[in-house]
Amino acid sequence: MAQFRFQNLTIKNRLILISMFTTGVALLVTLIAILSGAFYATRTATLENISSIARVIGTNCVAALTFDDPDAANETLKALAAEPQIDCSHIYKADGSLFAQYHRQDDNQVHADKAAHNAYTEIQVMLANGLADRSGRHRFEANNLKVMVPIILDRNMIGVVEVSSDLRALYQRLTTVVLMCLAILLLSFLIAYVVSNMVQRTISGPITTLTRTMNRVSRNKDYSTRVESDSLDELGILFYGFNEMLSEIQARDEQLYFTQFSVDHMGDAAYWMDRQGRIVNANAAACESLGLTREALLAMTFGDIDPTFGQDRWRETWEEARARKSITFETHHLQTNGKLVPVEVYANFLEFQGRAYLCVFARDVAERKKLQTQLEQAQKMEAIGTLAGGVAHDLNNILGGLVGYPDLLLMDLPEESPMQGPLMTVKKSGEKAAAIVQDMLTLARRGVDLHSAVNLNEVVADYWRSPEHGKIQQFHEGVSFEINLDPDLPNILGSEVHLSKSLMNLVSNAAEAMPNRGRLQVSTFRCRLDDAARGYQSIKPGDYAVLRVEDEGSGMSEEDMRHIFEPFYTKKKMGRSGTGLGMSVVSGTVKDHKGYVDLKSIEGRGTRFDLYFPITGQMLQAKGATFNIDDFKGNERVLVVDDAMEQREIATVVLRKLGYQVETVSSGEEAVAYMEKGPVDLLVLDMIMDPGIDGLETYRQILSLHPGQKAVVASGFSETQRVQQIMALGVGAYVRKPYSIQGLGRAVRETLDS
Amino acid sequence: MAVKRTIALLTMLLLVLPAWQGSVHGATVSEYQIKAAFLYNFAKFVEWPAAAQKGSNDFKIGILGEDPFDEEIGVIETKLVRGKPLKILRAYSLSELHGCRVIFISASVKSQLADILERLKAQPVLTVGDTSGFARQGVMINLIAVGNKIRFQINSNAADRAGLKISSHLLRLATIVE
Numbered sequence: 001m002a003q004f005r006f007q008n009l010t011i012k013n014r015l016i017l018i019s020m021f022t023t024g025v026a027l028l029v030t031l032i033a034i035l036s037g038a039f040y041a042t043r044t045a046t047l048e049n050i051s052s053i054a055r056v057i058g059t060n061c062v063a064a065l066t067f068d069d070p071d072a073a074n075e076t077l078k079a080l081a082a083e084p085q086i087d088c089s090h091i092y093k094a095d096g097s098l099f100a101q102y103h104r105q106d107d108n109q110v111h112a113d114k115a116a117h118n119a120y121t122e123i124q125v126m127l128a129n130g131l132a133d134r135s136g137r138h139r140f141e142a143n144n145l146k147v148m149v150p151i152i153l154d155r156n157m158i159g160v161v162e163v164s165s166d167l168r169a170l171y172q173r174l175t176t177v178v179l180m181c182l183a184i185l186l187l188s189f190l191i192a193y194v195v196s197n198m199v200q201r202t203i204s205g206p207i208t209t210l211t212r213t214m215n216r217v218s219r220n221k222d223y224s225t226r227v228e229s230d231s232l233d234e235l236g237i238l239f240y241g242f243n244e245m246l247s248e249i250q251a252r253d254e255q256l257y258f259t260q261f262s263v264d265h266m267g268d269a270a271y272w273m274d275r276q277g278r279i280v281n282a283n284a285a286a287c288e289s290l291g292l293t294r295e296a297l298l299a300m301t302f303g304d305i306d307p308t309f310g311q312d313r314w315r316e317t318w319e320e321a322r323a324r325k326s327i328t329f330e331t332h333h334l335q336t337n338g339k340l341v342p343v344e345v346y347a348n349f350l351e352f353q354g355r356a357y358l359c360v361f362a363r364d365v366a367e368r369k370k371l372q373t374q375l376e377q378a379q380k381m382e383a384i385g386t387l388a389g390g391v392a393h394d395l396n397n398i399l400g401g402l403v404g405y406p407d408l409l410l411m412d413l414p415e416e417s418p419m420q421g422p423l424m425t426v427k428k429s430g431e432k433a434a435a436i437v438q439d440m441l442t443l444a445r446r447g448v449d450l451h452s453a454v455n456l457n458e459v460v461a462d463y464w465r466s467p468e469h470g471k472i473q474q475f476h477e478g479v480s481f482e483i484n485l486d487p488d489l490p491n492i493l494g495s496e497v498h499l500s501k502s503l504m505n506l507v508s509n510a511a512e513a514m515p516n517r518g519r520l521q522v523s524t525f526r527c528r529l530d531d532a533a534r535g536y537q538s539i540k541p542g543d544y545a546v547l548r549v550e551d552e553g554s555g556m557s558e559e560d561m562r563h564i565f566e567p568f569y570t571k572k573k574m575g576r577s578g579t580g581l582g583m584s585v586v587s588g589t590v591k592d593h594k595g596y597v598d599l600k601s602i603e604g605r606g607t608r609f610d611l612y613f614p615i616t617g618q619m620l621q622a623k624g625a626t627f628n629i630d631d632f633k634g635n636e637r638v639l640v641v642d643d644a645m646e647q648r649e650i651a652t653v654v655l656r657k658l659g660y661q662v663e664t665v666s667s668g669e670e671a672v673a674y675m676e677k678g679p680v681d682l683l684v685l686d687m688i689m690d691p692g693i694d695g696l697e698t699y700r701q702i703l704s705l706h707p708g709q710k711a712v713v714a715s716g717f718s719e720t721q722r723v724q725q726i727m728a729l730g731v732g733a734y735v736r737k738p739y740s741i742q743g744l745g746r747a748v749r750e751t752l753d754s
Numbered sequence: 755m756a757v758k759r760t761i762a763l764l765t766m767l768l769l770v771l772p773a774w775q776g777s778v779h780g781a782t783v784s785e786y787q788i789k790a791a792f793l794y795n796f797a798k799f800v801e802w803p804a805a806a807q808k809g810s811n812d813f814k815i816g817i818l819g820e821d822p823f824d825e826e827i828g829v830i831e832t833k834l835v836r837g838k839p840l841k842i843l844r845a846y847s848l849s850e851l852h853g854c855r856v857i858f859i860s861a862s863v864k865s866q867l868a869d870i871l872e873r874l875k876a877q878p879v880l881t882v883g884d885t886s887g888f889a890r891q892g893v894m895i896n897l898i899a900v901g902n903k904i905r906f907q908i909n910s911n912a913a914d915r916a917g918l919k920i921s922s923h924l925l926r927l928a929t930i931v932e
Contacts, residue, residue: 063924068903072927
């Protein structure tokens, strides 16, 4: 059974108990005081009453005693019959002998004698004391009061009168009073209980409300709850304080929630570590980045997430952070899958409530590193491209003669001429040189014309039939070459020449990766990406036609994969094949086509290239008929504008061969001056001339002289903004340099005929 | 303290001696010893007029005629009455008892009683006798023997005439004679 403790009672019960106890004690003390007062007052009154009766008797018996007349004394005593409470009375003479007596009941003689005997000693003492006992004596016995009063005559004690009074009636009256008091006490208790029960509600009621509210708040964690109270007493102040506290908690909760939300939703991982390197707190990003639950993370130390950190380095870092408040460094964090992620760490030292912590923000810099690498790569490519472009421009002009003249010479030579062979060799060398220049220009991304629709299937098929592919097949006898083309492959916008070249480079590389034997497959397929794909490059969502080249060759290391598209980065023996620009051309071509490269390679297993090209709805143009020189002949007047002498000569020879009347000028300014004299049928306009105005400006000025002047623009580059502008002004065709009979003849004829 | 107590005890014994001897041990206390005590005690229950109390330093009790007390009167001779010493005078002639407040009229002057009473008439003197018939004749208090006890008769008219007031307590003990 639980031990009763006042402190364990509810305030309500305590208040009731206190009221009851206070009331009870007050009442009890009052009643006891009143009762004892009444008791003593009654006794005193009784004593005085009996004493005065005794004195009257004494006085009345003075003579009887003096003159020894007991009868008279007895007669006097009989008057006591009028006092019912008086049991008996005795008169003793000075010598102590009984002189007279009175008894209410005669049959109580024995009792009376006994009383008389009991009184005797006291009488003797009184008589011995004489006048010293003048005031008399009394004795309260169980049920009666004995009063002894001396009888004095002329200052001499001549006797003693003793009166015995029965107190039972008195005591009975007192008992009745006590019982009434007890009844009053009980009634008061009852009233006190009822009243205190009503009054306590004004105190315990609000407290109970407060307790309930507190319970609700702690149970529901709802700090918007408030205690309702309009009282202005201490409880009102308490409630006000409680509500204030709730408001503050609410505000703090809100702040805390915002802070926690920010911490949880920031991209960087955040850890709090103590001096020993234990992780005491971490945010959601931290758990996510390491692939751990919060519980698992909180059981770890810095060494578990950063294996590159030893105890010593931790201590150094801690001391450094403490000295400098915040430090930044790069390191690696270990994910659960065992992968080390490069991170940039920003560590802040903080002290809170006497303890020191490091608040560490770790940013995953893998992507940034990758982007940085890509940027560096792009910059490198850009620099090379610019260099290549510059070189190619000059080289292209020089190569004009090397490619153009053998054509013209061969046209004039009889077929059985012994010069046929050597001239063909010169032409081939020139063409090869021109191909290298084209590669370089492609690298510089200035040579692709994206105006015509191309189907990759045709590119693959044409390539497959080409003598270049035949040569590769011949060279790699152990390799089986397969193609797997998607018949529904959509078209793309692009340059067939560049695509073909890229394909050749890929096939060549793939074949060379399999020196003994293996399977090489070229395939095309359509691919739709709904979300950005992350592979070797990030590929934007969209519809793509994909050209895939895969081999079962030696594969590449990651290092090789990173550098494979750089110019002149090769693992092949120099001089055996290629220009050292093959893969750069692939990369440049894909870029020019606004496409992406994906590359997967496993060392010893093989490599797979996927080239993604955005598709187009444009239809394929009908292929030109086979070349027939007679189709391009004419006799119109043509003005060739070119700053390079060789180019002017070749163009003049070619066009004259075709029957045109050709004039040449070496600059834009000259061309304008020439045109002021009168119009020509056609202008062949070099795009880039140095010094002086370029093709575009020249054409503009000529148009102002002769609106609708027909023109063909020629350039080693394509897709420059100025070329686009001049095409928009009304130029009929674009001719790639160096000039060939076919290219220039077709362009001139078609423009004149339009 | 002990001295005081001894004195008190002695005083008490002297005081009560007559009554005690008379009632309880009658054989050893003589009749006149009791009567002498009565004589003395009567003085305590009688009020004299204020004029009678002035002028004298003692309380005189006179015995007229032949003295029946003889030596027995000695028990009271040394006592004080109302703060004054008691003085006993004996004479055969009334004139010799001038100034007495109480006069005991002996039986021996029975024949001259009427004359005596006539002479004492209207004087504040308490007359006491112990002779049968005295009260009826005009003596204020007359001692009589009832059984083995001494009782008394009071002639209250005579006392009234003399201007004496006899205590009602005393009257209650006495037989009243007209």
